[in-house]
Amino acid sequence: MTLEDKLDAAGHRRSRLWIAFLVHRLSGLALACFLPLHFLMLGTALRGEAQLEALLRWTANPLVKFAEAGLVFLLSVHLFGGLRVLVVENLTWRAEQRPIAIAALIIAAVAAIAFIISSA
Amino acid sequence: MRPSERQAGLGDEALGPPPLAPLNVRLYLMQRVSAAVMAPLVAVHLGGMFYASARGLSAAEILGRTQGSIGWALFYGLFVLAAAVHAAIGMRSVLTEWTPLARRVRDLLACGLGLALAGLGLRAVAAVTLP
Numbered sequence: 001m002t003l004e005d006k007l008d009a010a011g012h013r014r015s016r017l018w019i020a021f022l023v024h025r026l027s028g029l030a031l032a033c034f035l036p037l038h039f040l041m042l043g044t045a046l047r048g049e050a051q052l053e054a055l056l057r058w059t060a061n062p063l064v065k066f067a068e069a070g071l072v073f074l075l076s077v078h079l080f081g082g083l084r085v086l087v088v089e090n091l092t093w094r095a096e097q098r099p100i101a102i103a104a105l106i107i108a109a110v111a112a113i114a115f116i117i118s119s120a
Numbered sequence: 121m122r123p124s125e126r127q128a129g130l131g132d133e134a135l136g137p138p139p140l141a142p143l144n145v146r147l148y149l150m151q152r153v154s155a156a157v158m159a160p161l162v163a164v165h166l167g168g169m170f171y172a173s174a175r176g177l178s179a180a181e182i183l184g185r186t187q188g189s190i191g192w193a194l195f196y197g198l199f200v201l202a203a204a205v206h207a208a209i210g211m212r213s214v215l216t217e218w219t220p221l222a223r224r225v226r227d228l229l230a231c232g233l234g235l236a237l238a239g240l241g242l243r244a245v246a247a248v249t250l251p
Contacts, residue, residue, distance in 0.1 A: 029214060032207045035237055039200075042244035045183060053179035060176075072169065079162045082155050089152070111166065119173035 020101035024081035027074045034071065065119060073112035080104035147209050154206040161199045188251035196249065200241030208234025 012018050044051040058064060084100045094100075140146070172182060186192045212230035215221055221229070 025210075025214065028207070028210050032211060032233065032237075035203065035207065036240055039237070039240035039244040043240065043247045045179070045247040046243070049179045049183055052183070056177075056179050056182075065173075068169075068173070072166065075162060075166060079159060079166075083159060086152065086156060086159075115170060115173065118170055119176075 016098050017101060020081060020084070020104070023077060023105070024085070027078040027081070030074050031078060034074075065116065068119075069112045069116045072115040073108050076111040077105060077108035080107050147212070150205055151209040154202040154209075157202045158199065158206060161195065161202070164195070165199065183248060186248045189249055193245060193249035196245045197242065200245055201238060204234045204238035204241060207237055 041055055042052075044055060059068065081101070081104050084097075084104050087100065088094075088097060141149075171177075208230045211233050212226060215226040215229060219226070
């Protein structure tokens with residue numbers, strides 16, 4: 001198989017809607033990995049307010065704050081990407097779907113940037 | 121029912137319970153229903169993240185709002201259960217499509233993730249909402 005054949009075979013992977021599917025799936029996987037840690041962190045409140053306070057002070061670190069903005073992006077992009085899927089499956093079919101997928105990505109990016117600015 | 125149908129035994133199933141949809145169809149529906157349930161919950165949670173981060177809320181201030189609140193306990197309890205179902209079914213799909221794992225292993229891993237998320241999540245909800 002030549003390189004051109006390989007590219008043709010993977011042609012759908014250059015589609016923006018396939019990329020939207022991949023972003024939705026990867027953001028879901030990342031959230032599934034993060035959630036147990038998030039729950040364990042919140043569970044420290046069982047050992048008293050001081051334990052939770054220590055963790056909250058740690059999240060004030062700029063690097064952690066940046067990572068939190070990444071989580072806001074992941075959560076937003078998964079939310080709006082998921083709404084796109086629900087719209088596609090349940091509402092009247094639209095021939096052109098790329099604008100919704102791009103809008104989902106832009107809203108998620110704006111949310112992440114707004115989170116960094118608002119918590120700075 | 122027409123006499124000819126009765127004679128042929130047709131239409132008998134209409135008298136009993138409707139047949140269950142195949143497992144994949146039921147999981148697909150649960151995935152979409154849990155997504156629809158979570159959409160407004162995620163939006164509110166994101167709003168809460170913005171609020172808490174922008175105001176630099178302390179643990180005492182956060183717990184002061186959530187501890188003893190039945191509303192927040194129900195909100196996050198529902199959120200955790202919907203997320204556990206949604207994540208487990210999503211992980212099952214990922215494992216099916218992207219790994220060569222046997223069905224039984226795949227289903228065990230997905231169920232394990234769902235149960236772990238539900239257990240840890242409800243523990244976290246209890247930690248921040250019980251008075």
